[in-house]
Amino acid sequence: MDLKTISAIDLAEAIRSKKISSTEAVSSALERLKGVHEAFNAVVSTDAEEALAAAKEVDAAVAASQQLGPLAGVPLAHKDMFDRAGKIPSWGARIRREKPCTEDATPIARLKAAGSIQIAALHMTEFAFGPTGHNYVIGHARNPYDPTRIPGGSSSGSAICVATGVVPAALGSDTAGSLRLPAAACNVTSLKGTWTRVTRAGAMPLSPSLDCIGPIARDVRDLALLFGLIAGHDPRDGFSSRRPVPDYLSLIEQPIDGIRIGVDERLIGEAHLEVQQRLETSLKILEKAGARRISVRFQDWKALDTLGQLLQLPEVASAHGPYMRKRAAEYGPQVRARIEFGHFISAADHQTALRARGTMLSRVLTETFANCDMVILPTFADPLPTIAELDVGGGPQLMAALGRVIFYTRPVNYLGLPALTLPYPRESYLPNGFQLVGRPFDEARMLAVGRAYQKEVPGEVVNIG
Numbered sequence: 001m002d003l004k005t006i007s008a009i010d011l012a013e014a015i016r017s018k019k020i021s022s023t024e025a026v027s028s029a030l031e032r033l034k035g036v037h038e039a040f041n042a043v044v045s046t047d048a049e050e051a052l053a054a055a056k057e058v059d060a061a062v063a064a065s066q067q068l069g070p071l072a073g074v075p076l077a078h079k080d081m082f083d084r085a086g087k088i089p090s091w092g093a094r095i096r097r098e099k100p101c102t103e104d105a106t107p108i109a110r111l112k113a114a115g116s117i118q119i120a121a122l123h124m125t126e127f128a129f130g131p132t133g134h135n136y137v138i139g140h141a142r143n144p145y146d147p148t149r150i151p152g153g154s155s156s157g158s159a160i161c162v163a164t165g166v167v168p169a170a171l172g173s174d175t176a177g178s179l180r181l182p183a184a185a186c187n188v189t190s191l192k193g194t195w196t197r198v199t200r201a202g203a204m205p206l207s208p209s210l211d212c213i214g215p216i217a218r219d220v221r222d223l224a225l226l227f228g229l230i231a232g233h234d235p236r237d238g239f240s241s242r243r244p245v246p247d248y249l250s251l252i253e254q255p256i257d258g259i260r261i262g263v264d265e266r267l268i269g270e271a272h273l274e275v276q277q278r279l280e281t282s283l284k285i286l287e288k289a290g291a292r293r294i295s296v297r298f299q300d301w302k303a304l305d306t307l308g309q310l311l312q313l314p315e316v317a318s319a320h321g322p323y324m325r326k327r328a329a330e331y332g333p334q335v336r337a338r339i340e341f342g343h344f345i346s347a348a349d350h351q352t353a354l355r356a357r358g359t360m361l362s363r364v365l366t367e368t369f370a371n372c373d374m375v376i377l378p379t380f381a382d383p384l385p386t387i388a389e390l391d392v393g394g395g396p397q398l399m400a401a402l403g404r405v406i407f408y409t410r411p412v413n414y415l416g417l418p419a420l421t422l423p424y425p426r427e428s429y430l431p432n433g434f435q436l437v438g439r440p441f442d443e444a445r446m447l448a449v450g451r452a453y454q455k456e457v458p459g460e461v462v463n464i465g
Contacts, residue, residue, distance in 0.1 A: 003028045004165025004461050007219040008074050008226070009249075011168060012115075015073040018062060022055035022073025022117065029075040029119055032166045039464060040142045040151070042160040044080040044090045044121045051075065051119040058115065070225060072115030078171040079155050080121035081128055082108045083202035091204050092124040092154070094137055094330040095323050105202025106237070107171060107213050107230040114229050119167070122157025126335045128173055128206050129316060130154055131181050131405045132390050136332030140387055143185060144462045145431050149384045152182030158216045159186035165461040169217035169226055173203060175210045176312065177379070177409030180421040183216050184379035184433030187423045187460065189450065190216045191223045193231065194241070194440045195416030201236035207315040208239075209354065210308070210413040218459035220450040223420075224248035227443065243441060251444045252451045256289055259449060261436070262296030262372030270407070272382040278424040279378055279434050282453070285425075286376075289452040294372045301411055304360060305403075308414035310345055310353035317342030337394030338402075353414075361415050365439065374438040374446060379421050381407045384430050412437055420446045425457050 001020060003011070014020045030048050037043040058073035080090045083101035090096055104112065112118070123141045125133065133141040133156040141156035143149040144164050151160055155172025159182030162170055172179045174192040183190035191214050198213045205211060215226040228248045234240045263283065268276060287293060298304075317324075320339050328336060368375065381404055390405070392398050412419050417440060423433045438446045 004032065006168065008071060008076070008168040008217070008222045009219070012071055012074050015058065016062065016068060022058040023052065025073060026051050026055040026075045026117055026119060029166055032164070033077070033120055033161070036144070036161060036164045036166050036464070040144050040147065040160050041139050042123050042141060042157040044092070044123060044138065044157070046120045047118060051117050054117045058117070069113060069115030070229070071111065074116050075119045075167055076111065076116045076169055077120040077122050077158070077161050077167050078108065078118060079124045079158050079173060081124055081173060081204040082171070084108060089121065089204065090138070092126045092128070092135055092138055095327060103202070106199045106234045107203065110230050111171070111226070122161060122170065124156060125154035126332050128154040128175065128178060128204065129335045129338060131177050131402060133182070134334060134387070134391065136334065142387065143384065144464055145187065148386050148388070149430060150185060150387055150390060152185035154178040155182050155216060159183050159188055162186070162188045162216050162218055163462050164464055168219065169215050169222045171213060172216055173206070174212045174214060174413065175206045176308065176413055177406045179214050179216060180379050180409050180419060180435055181405065183421045184423065185384055185431055187426060187431035187462065188216055188218050189220055189223055189423070189459070190214060190421045191227050191443065191447070192412070192419045193227060193443055194418045196239050196241040197418070197441065197443070198231050199234035199237040199240040201234050205319060207312040209311050209315060212413070218461070220447055220454050221249060221252060223450070224252050224447045246444045248444050248447055252447050254448045256291055256449050256452045259291045259374070259445070260294045260372040261286060261291050262294050262368065262375040264296050264298050264375065267298055267301055268378065270381065271378045274383050275378050275381065275432065278429065278432060279376065282422070282424050282434055283376060285456050286449065286453060289456065291449065296368050296372055296375060298364065298368050300360065300363070304411035304414050305407070307353040307356055307360065308410045310349045311357070311414060313338070313342035314345045314347070314350045333394035334398060337398055341399065357414065364415060369439060374436045374442070374449070377408045377435050377437060379408060379433045379435050380405065384432060408435070416440065418443050418446060420450050422450055422453055423457065
């Protein structure tokens with residue numbers, strides 16, 4: 001049994017059937033974690049002692065033939081932005097909570113209730129406010145396929161640890177692309193659900209109008225399992241949806257024959273030629289699996305992006321206002337510059353973006369999605385840049401550079417639509433990926449398409465020697 005490549009679903013079954021103990025699985029993951037962190041700066045803190053104690057409890061429960069949760073004994077690790085009882089999350093920053101948390105964030109609690117074991121808290125961009133993996137406080141994260149390249153952000157450590165086989169899955173967040181970009185950069189998958197589908201209770205807020213919590217994994221089946229566990233209404237988050245949560249995993253093998261995938265050739269044409277070519281390769285794989293290509297058009301993509309900024313930046317600036325007035329020197333240059341920019345956006349502009357959101361979503365669903373079930377778009381507009389190329393500090397080119405990175409992701413958050421990122425066939429290229437953007441709460445169908453795609457382009461673990 002290769003513990004680097006096994007899925008969470010299969011590992012849980014192996015633990016239940018006593019083919020391997022949870023203690024063995026957790027110990028192996030902790031050992032892999034050391035080398036991965038040394039090479040790629042993926043970890044903020046480890047929980048070895050607690051994780052091994054929890055693994056022993058699972059093994060005892062297995063021996064006693066007790067009923068177990070669907071992730072019982074499976075080691076996972078998550079972005080260090082979630083409350084955990086007795087701990088202080090770093091938020092990737094110098095500024096953080098002054099006292100330990102009194103309870104777990106709801107998504108963490110739900111995975112723990114399913115039996116999973118958290119072995120570490122993982123690297124993130126400072127305050128989750130950056131799409132590249134740069135962090136001037138705890139150090140930049142590095143891509144496991146090429147350490148000179150960005151790993152994507154802000155959920156950098158989650159994608160790195162999944163890509164290198166430390167854990168089969170991890171949680172992260174997505175406000176403008178922070179699940180999808182690291183997943184694409186590290187050759188794994190992620191699911192940003194419909195806004196409000198997953199509770200944010202106990203997760204560090206960045207821009208509450210846009211924030212989404214979701215999983216990163218190698219296997220789309222694991223995305224379905226974890227997403228189903230963390231989704232659903234939470235009294236601690238009044239915005240969380242009360243819609244029933246489907247059994248995503250049981251629906252993942254549904255046929256995709258005839259599913260219509262929208263292609264906006266004009267919008268895709270704004271990507272680098274290599275990205276366009278790789279997207280076309282993946283689209284042909286989906287067509288071979290039974291999907292149909294349909295021509296569509298986003299009429300207002302750049303307007304959507306502008307509105308997303310008008311929504312996001314003032315919310316971030318408002319949250320950080322008290323710290324910026326007294327502790328501005330403790331911020332890294334990129335994050336500080338972007339927060340400062342948010343103070344120059346008026347309340348009137350923010351309210352305009354907020355009021356326009358429903359109208360713009362209705363227009364996209366009526367026009368762009370009129371004849372298709374989901375839309376395909378690049379995740380990155382360009383081949384993976386180097387860390388040095390985007391190491392621009394807080395200089396005048398910062399906003400333009402980052403705007404290009406999130407060109408295809410940020411408007412999706414403004415619309416609140418679900419997005420599944422999948423890797424292109426890698427061949428001789430560096431990792432990169434595309435996203436399927438769906439109708440609200442249509443995650444089950446998107447996961448089925450992702451499952452069909454992975455049967456032709458299976459997940460892989462990067463060999464780091």
